[in-house]
Amino acid sequence: MTHHPAIVPGTVAVVTGGASGIGLAAARRFAAAGMQVVIADLPGPALDAAQQALSTDGHTVHAQPTDVSCRADIVALRAAAQALGPVSVVMSNAGREGGGGLFAGEEVWRATLETNLWGAIHCTQVFAPDMIAGSAPGAIICTGSKQGITLPPGDTAYNVSKAALKALTESLSHDLVQQTAGRVSAHLLIPGFTFTGLTRARGVEEKPEAAWSAEQVADYMMERLAAGDFYILCPDNEVDTATDRKRMLWAAGDVAENRPALSRWHPDHADAFRAYMAEEG
Template sequence: MDVSSLSAWSKLSDILTSKSMTLNFLMLNAGIGPKGPWTDNQVFRKIFDTNFFGVVNGINTFHPHFADSKSKDQKSIVITGSKQGITNPPGNPAYNASKAAVKTTAEHLSYDLASTSPNTSVHLLVPGWTFTGLTGGGQTKEKPDGAWAPEQVADYLYKKMDEGKFYVICPDNDVNTETDKKRMMWTMGDIVYERQPMSRWRDEYKEEAKQAMEKMKL
């Protein structure tokens, strides 16, 4: 279905209603990542329609299935974010912005449902480098050594869900969890210490960022 179409979501909801089905698990995963120049308004709209409003439409449509405070069933909503929506590397501002919006939306959903439906858990899944069709993978190609297979991401998600974690920041075979945390802490420091944005990639900060993250203790 077209996740950017609210009417498509409504049709899906009607199918479930006609079969008297109630959802216990919802995963909002659809995403695209085309690139375009700052003058290409349609690229921004296309990315946000899928990456952000695809998530919002899913929440709008199925929120009643998960917000029932009387239900004793354990329910879960998993929303796929991206490290690019957290550390914000250069290269695709539209994609990064869409995933930053997804992160914020998921955080608010978790907060609100914690009080209205404590049996519903919300999780932000942030994969690392994963070998899928979206990232150029395929049956005729071998997985790069640095990438995780989709099954590894799924297993990591299940583990973190069992632990009750909201943030599921997946490592991969090139970037470990410690490195991810240091990069996120440096990124937040741009605001706290009033550095120029995206300082980790600016020439005047590169060496400082490298040394700081090497010395950083978690």
């Protein structure tokens, strides 16, 4: 399999939120490519079990207890990773749901933004300068969400965090093009409906038929990284890429056509949206 130029044996991949779900599946792919892998997650049995499971596969995997909302922890993560070799891949994947809507308590908002957004800011500001200053290929991957693009009503704090993460990763990509001419690249992973620990936390014990597995997302990510995609827009077993693109184009049209905010769910535009989605092409 052809890989992104940064995914080469002997270099180091750092994956936050690496103890489960998409992060764990991605760590397994990086390790299989011959990389040394550092999985970072909150300390506890899940992190220990993930390291043991990956090491059982015959790979060299290191576990670093990390709270991504704490910059000192990210600095320590960088030191641990650099002790193993040159860091060529950083996957800022740690995330949490918000919950409670717009008027959720301050603690919900702060915890969501500090993990989903500030975790990525810390990783970018701590790891990117050395990658920029080097001479080898590199890749920084941020795990976003379709909810950060179409903003469905409900989990407002989560939507805001992922919308901001999209803006951060787009700006990072531009800066890396300017400073490294593409030698170091940024990528926004946009999973579809995926069966992960977050899904289990909502009481779903078995993978729904509509969902992709974390392994499918990781495989798709590796394929699209190799192709050089910035937006890695994943389908799932219910929604294909063409449908996702149409929904996103409608959302962008709210601004361009001066429709009400989130018009897809607005009663005055619901019929127009349904008709738009039913159009072919």
